[in-house]
Amino acid sequence: MAESAALSDPGAPRAGLAVSLRGVTKIYDNGVAALGPLDLDVAKGEFVSLLGPSGCGKSTALRLIAGLSAPTSGSVGVARSAGADGARHSIGFVFQEPTLMPWASVRENVRLPLKLSHAPPEEAAVRVSAALTQVGLADFAGAFPRELSGGMKMRVSLARALVTDPDILLMDEPFAALDEITRFRLNNDLLALWRSLRKTVIFVTHSVFESVYLSQRVIVMSARPGRIGAEFHIDAPEPRAEEFRTSADYAGYCRKVSSALAPSYQGQSV
């Protein structure tokens, strides 16, 4: 098995794992216990969804994995690929909002991670156009974010996350603000990308239907503090497409996941 995790990394997870959380908790400065204790293993190349009501700490878990905040206790292990330097970066993050720089063109926005890591300009240009082609926006490289629709902005955000060729893609409710039609299209595009690139994807969502459609494994979280409530393996045949969305299997999985989600919003005053 080709093992590229750097063993010198103290937080590096076991072989074959991309991400490994052990007893992770997060308590914010104002005393709110947001998360945990949480144990979570994600295998390399796996597509995992974290599903739960808002405020269940799923975004917090994602930020911890990304290293955007530090856990109060426990360990966060992320496999660093051997070549993760220069133009490579092991983690790509897609935020809830497109989070684009309004003053920069689509091309410049996608180039940003490469610019920050001082990648050579020729290589950067090639990678940027490849990433834009992957998300189907090759013709919009010169446009400014405000000239794009919500779905297109999200594609730019995705291209920016892909441009460093990361091993792990962290997505924080990326399609939550989009209309359903755009959302379905982006779901299919994301699945196609995942099939061809085989990245590890951790996808945070509050939509049962989206999580079942996309993932190999759905992790249902309960709220305050966020813990793992239930876990489902979605063993639907690959490649999935629109017919899976209307299949009886799909409906069955959705029903099971929904009923597992029910306890976490019962007793909530929202």
Added chain:
Amino acid sequence: MSALPSPPVAAEQANVGSRPLFLLRILLPVIVLAAGIAAWEFVVRLNDIPPYVLPAPSVVFQTLGTDWPVLSGSLLTTLLTTLEGFLAAAVGGIVLALLFNQSKWLEYSLFPYAVILQVTPVIAIAPLLLIYLPQQTAVVACAWIVAFFPVLSNTTLGLNSVDRNLAGLFQLYGASRMQTLRYLKLPAALPYILGGLRIAGGLSLIGAVVAEIAAGSAGAGSGLAYRIAESGYRLNIPRMFAALLLLSAAGIVIYALLALTSHLVLRRWHESALGKDN
């Protein structure tokens, strides 16, 4: 276009409606100005008011022509002072804001004094500056004192209003402080900085004029404000009006130039520079 009946009609109406509106916005002030000048001229002529009490507009314009050699030199002096004060304010305000942004200690130590400098009337500081500094330096210093604060406070505001997720993204990709400043904070602050500069332009003219008046006849002063004071002593009221006219015109031109710069820099992306339809 014409296949869909209702929206294009509405759009056309908006187009048709916006053009006269634009003309109206220019035409109306011009009409008011013309009416005002005509009334002024009329009142002066009708009552035979002598020019040393109230000169007719025609006399003011005439004076502007005959005194042009003197006035143009003074205009140049004042504009130069304003420009120097403005540049000092722009550089000083932006650099100080950047330093404050990098070091909270520096901000906490110095920001109160920036506020004190701003709230103390410059007309009261000017005589002191004129004692301790060479005259030209003192005048520029006055212009700087009045003008730098809006640049400082606006730039500080801009640097602090960076999108949190974008900041997280920069952190994720291991951006250095310089990179974050150059690629994120400065562009994000640009609209605010330009807004500050727009205010600073007019204020540096005011600062220059105040300092010139305070300097008075104390030697080499030959700016427009000095001309106004001097003409006042000599009861040369038409020249006072002419100099005042030039000062207002200078202020308007400075504002227009800065507004245009701001528009050109921001037009591709910032809300403030976009039309309503976009």
